[in-house]
Amino acid sequence: MNLKYSLLAAILVILGFVLLILPAKEQLPETNPEVLQYELNEVTHFISTDKVAERIINQDPTLLLIDVRMADDYLNYSLPGAENIPLKEILHPDWDDLLNQTDRDIVFYSNADVYAEQAWMFARRKGYKKLFVMQGGLNNWFATIIQPTEPPETSSTKEIEAYQFRKAAGIYFCGGQAIVSEVNPQDALVITRKNKKTKVEGGC
Amino acid sequence: MGPLIPLGIIGSEWDLVIAILIGFAFGFILESSGFSSSRKLAGVFYGYDFVVLKVFFTAAIVAMLGLLYFSYLGWIDINLVFVNPTFIASSIVGGIIMGVGFISGGYCPGTSFCGAAIGKIDAMIFTAGMFIGILVFSEAFPLFESLYNSGNLGSLKITETLGISAPLFVFVVILVAIPLFYIVTRIEKKVKKVNY
Numbered sequence: 001m002n003l004k005y006s007l008l009a010a011i012l013v014i015l016g017f018v019l020l021i022l023p024a025k026e027q028l029p030e031t032n033p034e035v036l037q038y039e040l041n042e043v044t045h046f047i048s049t050d051k052v053a054e055r056i057i058n059q060d061p062t063l064l065l066i067d068v069r070m071a072d073d074y075l076n077y078s079l080p081g082a083e084n085i086p087l088k089e090i091l092h093p094d095w096d097d098l099l100n101q102t103d104r105d106i107v108f109y110s111n112a113d114v115y116a117e118q119a120w121m122f123a124r125r126k127g128y129k130k131l132f133v134m135q136g137g138l139n140n141w142f143a144t145i146i147q148p149t150e151p152p153e154t155s156s157t158k159e160i161e162a163y164q165f166r167k168a169a170g171i172y173f174c175g176g177q178a179i180v181s182e183v184n185p186q187d188a189l190v191i192t193r194k195n196k197k198t199k200v201e202g203g204c
Numbered sequence: 205m206g207p208l209i210p211l212g213i214i215g216s217e218w219d220l221v222i223a224i225l226i227g228f229a230f231g232f233i234l235e236s237s238g239f240s241s242s243r244k245l246a247g248v249f250y251g252y253d254f255v256v257l258k259v260f261f262t263a264a265i266v267a268m269l270g271l272l273y274f275s276y277l278g279w280i281d282i283n284l285v286f287v288n289p290t291f292i293a294s295s296i297v298g299g300i301i302m303g304v305g306f307i308s309g310g311y312c313p314g315t316s317f318c319g320a321a322i323g324k325i326d327a328m329i330f331t332a333g334m335f336i337g338i339l340v341f342s343e344a345f346p347l348f349e350s351l352y353n354s355g356n357l358g359s360l361k362i363t364e365t366l367g368i369s370a371p372l373f374v375f376v377v378i379l380v381a382i383p384l385f386y387i388v389t390r391i392e393k394k395v396k397k398v399n400y
Contacts, residue, residue, distance in 0.1 A: 009382045015269050016378040019371040022276060 031124055045120060046135040047107055049144045050162065053169040056080055064104040065134075068119040069111060079109070079141070080173070087115050090122050099128050109134035109141075146170050206280035231318055240318040242310025242326055249307050252395045254388035261381045268374045293355035309333070 039045060055063045056079065065082035067074045074084035085095050087110070099106060106123070108116040108131070116133045123131050134141070143149075148166035151159045208214045214222070237259050238244045247253025274280040306312050309330045311319060316334065319327025341348065363370045 005385075009385070012265060012269075012378050013382065015273075016265075016371075016375040019269065019272055019276070020375045022371070024369075 031127055036121075036124060039124065040121070045124075045132050047105075047132040048135050049141050050165065050169075052079070052107060052109075052134050052141075053145050053173070054165075057169060057172055062104045064098075064106045066099075066106055066108050066119070067110070068108050068115050073111075077138070079138075082109075085119075087119050090119050091126065099123055102129050105130050105132055107132045107134050110137050112137040112139050146174060206274065207284050210284045210286075211281075230314070231321070234315055234318045235322065239315045240322050240324065240327070242319065242324075245312070245315060246307065246310045251391060254392060257388060258385055261384070265374070265378055265381060268370075268377070272370055272374060287359035287361060290357040290360045291353065291355050292357055294352050295355075297351065 052063075052065070056065075063081075065079050067078050067082045067084045068087045068090065069084075070086050071084055074082075078084065083098065085098075089095065106128070108119045108123075110116045110119075113133060113136060116137055120131050120133045136143070145166055148163055148170060151163050155163075206213075209216060209219065209222075234240065238255060239259070244253050245256055248256040271280065271282060271285070275282040302312070309316070309326075311327055311330045313334060316327045316330040320331050345352075363373045366373070
């Protein structure tokens with residue numbers, strides 16, 4: 001047999017064998033850093049408290065709220081249906097089943113944006129999909145949904161509608177405070193009649 | 205850093221230029237391997253010449269090894285490499301037609317152009333037949349459309365289907381190919397020499 005062919009065959013076998021015994025290169029399903037930066041700059045990963053409230057009220061099955069605060073805070077107060085994954089545990093394999101999915105929109109929240117943003121970043125870097133951050137966190141939740149400030153009367157219809165929605169949502173989340181009308185209806189309808197005719201006075 | 209075109213390192217407007225350059229190289233290698241002779245090509249079916257088997261097996265092994273090493277060194281993102289989707293029903297029908305055409309005509313589509321380029325009349329007739337086939341297929345496409353699109357299995361990879369790692373698959377192919385090369389070379393020596 002030709003020596004040249006034997007040599008080539010040996011090279012192929014060696015190359016194949018080396019490939020086989022090379023330590024497996026860990027290929028993490030990481031998100032490309034440039035894509036990550038783009039997503040971070042384009043604030044498309046924020047979702048407003050109004051939107052979250054609306055989806056909770058409508059019992060949207062595609063919403064998955066993740067509370068990234070510590071367990072104590074979570075037990076103290078959390079949004080309805082939220083799961084608690086403290087930020088430190090976000091990469092724990094136990095949560096992989098919950099987070100590694102494409103059916104639901106995962107919304108992270110903390111007291112403000114910072115922890116939720118960090119959670120978003122870790123999860124995004126790990127290659128999870130459909131991740132969002134509730135804008136402003138629970139502080140903003142209180143400021144907008146639980147105790148919304150009434151817009152001035154000169155505001156646009158849109159703002160007033162938003163306020164009305166927030167007010168209603170606040171009642172939904174905090175339990176009903178019966179709306180008592182400030183005006184007693186019977187009082188309101190007191191009509192003082194004028195005398196129809198004034199007496200004829202004088203004249204000639 | 206690769207693949208170069210999907211990552212935008214080479215603009216997609218260069219596609220045709222690159223295709224032509226690769227085409228020149230491919231044609232040159234086919235011709236220099238003797239693939240422009242229908243007798244040589246048909247030899248693999250009749251058992252007197254196995255150069256087709258050797259060339260294509262070697263090409264496959266070199267490409268597989270190259271891709272895996274490039275991927276290991278981080279020169280190419282193997283997940284971005286385009287994998288042709290498998291249409292199983294149309295592949296089987298097309299394979300039969302291709303096989304019948306190959307054995308009766310003595311060429312495969314690529315080599316027929318090599319043969320035509322060096323002035324082989326049978327290759328020219330083969331290419332003419334191919335153009336007629338393309339015309340008939342295109343005009344009658346609505347008739348074939350359901351077959352054409354049937355049995356889509358997506359972008360399958362053989363390693364995923366078999367559930368083994370890519371390096372193991374490559375190694376097995378190499379271990380199969382080298383004894384195969386040896387055996388077919390022995391057969392070639394035994395059978396009567398054919399004059400091309």
